[in-house]
Amino acid sequence: MYLVRKRVHAFVRVKPTADFAQDMIKFGPDNKSIEICLKKDAKKEAMNSRQTSWSFRMDGVLHNTSQEQLYETVAKKLVSEALIGYNGTIMCYGQTGAGKTYTMMGATADYKHRGIIPRAIQQGENKRVIAEHALNKHSSRSHCIFTIYIESRFRFFSDIKCVNSKINLIDLAGSERQSKSGSEGQLLKEATYINKSLSFLEQVITALADPKRDHIPFRQSKLTYVLKDSLGRNCNTVLVANVCGEAAHVEHTLSSLRFANRMKWVTTEPVLNETYDQEGTVKALEKEIAFLKQELAVHDSLANRSLMTYDPLSHVQIEEIKSQVHRYLKGAIDEIDIVNLRQIREVFRQFKLILRQV
Known part of the structure; x- marks a missing residue:
């Protein structure tokens, strides 16, 4: 079978804010590029040769975008292809409070503000553990992976074609630094585990993006092992990097953009997941034979023929x-x-x- 390699698509969604850092974050005219510029310290400028500006090219930069526009841009094509037999993954990444869960789940109070995951399954979300810290009063203290399995059957001449696919909808926990979150005690321990799993995820992404790497460390964590089929395999994959547009979070924004940029180098090989159901075909043929026997019986009756049998x-x-x-x-x-x-x-x-x- 000839496999077509496809690049992971990466989008950036900027959380709306009244205090947007216009002098530090700039968008390209085609809404596909974003530039980050850090202010130089005049006192240390002569001593500091560190990079202060970065430019990233994405598949789309979503700023002041409605939930409907987001779905049309990010998810609609992937879901359409899943319905005909291709696996798909949509993954939200970014710091806490950047809008990952809003992008994936939406607002339950308003129908038009619902996210990518249908409102009907927002109850598998209510079971997530939440806790308050400095960046977000309702921070998700866990990764959330919701998988939709799709099975379709089509009549193809005398055979029945079965199409099986799945859509992984992934809302990762926040990627913020511990010093920014102000977490202590149990929350600090949870944050340590979260950051460690995200670090392993970045290592996997780096390995997948390197064509010379033979070994991919999927087994380093539960998160990377679960995502094994979603990254670098038989799957259409889309990443949404959620970032904050405020100056105070520009370092986290830069980190999320770097992650999204690395994801763009990962390629997948999605194939059509279809089989032919022989058992279903046999049952369909048996049903057709029974119907034809009934048709012959009616025909014989109308032709005034004696009672005939068409059984073996x-x-x-x-x-x-x-x-x-x-x-x-x-x-x-x-x-x-x-x-x-x-x-x-x-x-x-x-x-x-x-x-x-x-």
């Missing part, structure tokens, strides 16, 4: 035909009683058996 010949009927054939060859009878095609075939079979014995 019984042992008694076969013995009767055998007896008639022998009597016909001896001249005891002038003709053999035949009323259907099955009997004709059995008569020829009996003649062949007799000829082989001669």
Whole structure:
């Protein structure tokens, strides 16, 4: 089978804010590029040669975008292809409070503000553990992976084609630094585990983007192992990097953009997941045969024919035909009683058996 390699698509969604850092974050005219410029410290400028500006090219920069526009841009094509048999993954990444969960789930209070995951499954979301810290009062303290399995069946001539696919909808926990979140105690321990799993995820992405790497460390964490089929495999994959547009979060924004840029270098090989259901085909043919027998019975009745059977010949009927054939060859009878095609075939079979014995 010829496989077509496809690049992971990466989008950036900027959270609306009244205090947008216009002097530090700029968008290209085609809404596909974003530039980050850090202010230089005049006192340290002579001593500091660190990079202060970066430019990133994405598949789309979504700023002041409605939930409907987001779905049309990010998810609609992927879902359409999943319905015909291609696996798909949509993953939201970014710091806490940047809008990941809003992008994926939306606002439950307003229908038009619902996100990518349908409102009907927003209850698998209510079970997530939340806790308050400095960046977000309702921070998701876990990664959320929701998988939709799709099975479709199509009649293809006499066969039944089965299409099986799945859509992974992934809302990752926040990627912020611990010093920014102000977490302590149990929350600090959770943040450590979260950041560690995200670090392993970045290592996997870096390995996938390197064509010279043979080993991909999927087994380093539960998160990367679960995402094994979604990254670099048989799957259409889309990343939405959620960022904040405020100056205070520009370092996190830069980190998220770097991650999205690395994701763009990852390629996948999506294939059509289709099989032909032989058992289903047999059942469909048996149903068709039963219907045709009913049609023949109606036809015989309208033609005033005697009651006829179209079932396979019984042992008694076969013995009767055998007896008639022998009597016909001896001249005891002038003709053999035949009323259907099955009997004709059995008569020829009996003649062949007799000829082989001669």
